[in-house]
Amino acid sequence: MFDELNLQKIAIVGRESTGKSTMALHLAKTLKSICVPEYARYYCQHLDRNYTLQDEVNMFYGQIALEEALISTDPKLMICDTTILTVKIWCDHLFKQTPREVTNEISNRKYDFYLLMDIDLPWQDDPLRDFPNEREYFLGIWKTELETLGAKYQVINGRGNDRLEKGVKAAKNYLGIK
Numbered sequence: 563m564f565d566e567l568n569l570q571k572i573a574i575v576g577r578e579s580t581g582k583s584t585m586a587l588h589l590a591k592t593l594k595s596i597c598v599p600e601y602a603r604y605y606c607q608h609l610d611r612n613y614t615l616q617d618e619v620n621m622f623y624g625q626i627a628l629e630e631a632l633i634s635t636d637p638k639l640m641i642c643d644t645t646i647l648t649v650k651i652w653c654d655h656l657f658k659q660t661p662r663e664v665t666n667e668i669s670n671r672k673y674d675f676y677l678l679m680d681i682d683l684p685w686q687d688d689p690l691r692d693f694p695n696e697r698e699y700f701l702g703i704w705k706t707e708l709e710t711l712g713a714k715y716q717v718i719n720g721r722g723n724d725r726l727e728k729g730v731k732a733a734k735n736y737l738g739i740k
Contacts, residue, residue, distance in 0.1 A: 569633065572733055573642040573673040575708075575715075577700045580679035585718070585729045586643035589677075592730050593739075595639035596632050601625040602648065615657045622649040622664050626671075639737075645673060647711075651703055668711070675736040676715035677729050678704055683721065 574586045583600065590597035601624035606613060625646050632640065647668055653660040681697040708715045716732045718725060734740070 569637060570639045570737060571642060571673045572639070572736070573645045573676045574679065575644060575647065575676055576679035576704055577681050577697050580681060580683055581725060582679050583643050585677060585679065585726065586641050588726045589729060589733055590641040593639055593641070593733065595641055596635065596637045598629050598632050598640060598642045600644045601628050615653065618649050618653050619661055619664070622646050626667070642673065646671060647707055651700070651707060674714070675733070676708055676713050677732060678708065678715050678717045680717050680719035682719045
């Protein structure tokens with residue numbers, strides 16, 4: 563379980579093709595912390611069919627397992643390349659329902675700060691990415707979900723190093739690092 567007393571968690575979230583993984587790795591390196599990768603990418607890369615609600619639940623448990631495994635190393639700061647909130651957003655969109663185990667864990671699993679990646683980067687086609695024409699819609703969903711959680715977040719925009727530096731600055735400001 564998350565040790566809320568000693569661990570700061572920054573989650574990088576948002577729409578596909580917005581630089582989440584690049585940002586997460588950059589932050590982890592810059593802030594000398596660990597990065598929790600996105601489990602769904604590993605899960606789906608060898609899936610030879612459309613994913614199901616059960617696949618979403620499997621990805622939910624896989625993401626939690628990755629986080630828990632890295633928490634066991636006792637870091638002081640953890641950068642998460644997505645969260646289980648992604649599972650809820652996809653379940654709601656694709657299956658019009660989210661299993662209770664997911665919604666219950668979302669309310670229990672806290673992150674201290676979120677970087678919500680803006681949709682201002684060009685779409686990069688990838689077999690694991692869906693709905694390129696609904697980017698604005700999903701950005702709105704992310705904002706609504708984060709606000710519903712009462713989450714502290716900042717939208718990060720820009721390109722290249724400018725985007726990365728905005729993410730670092732936001733994280734450092736949140737953490738009180740100069």
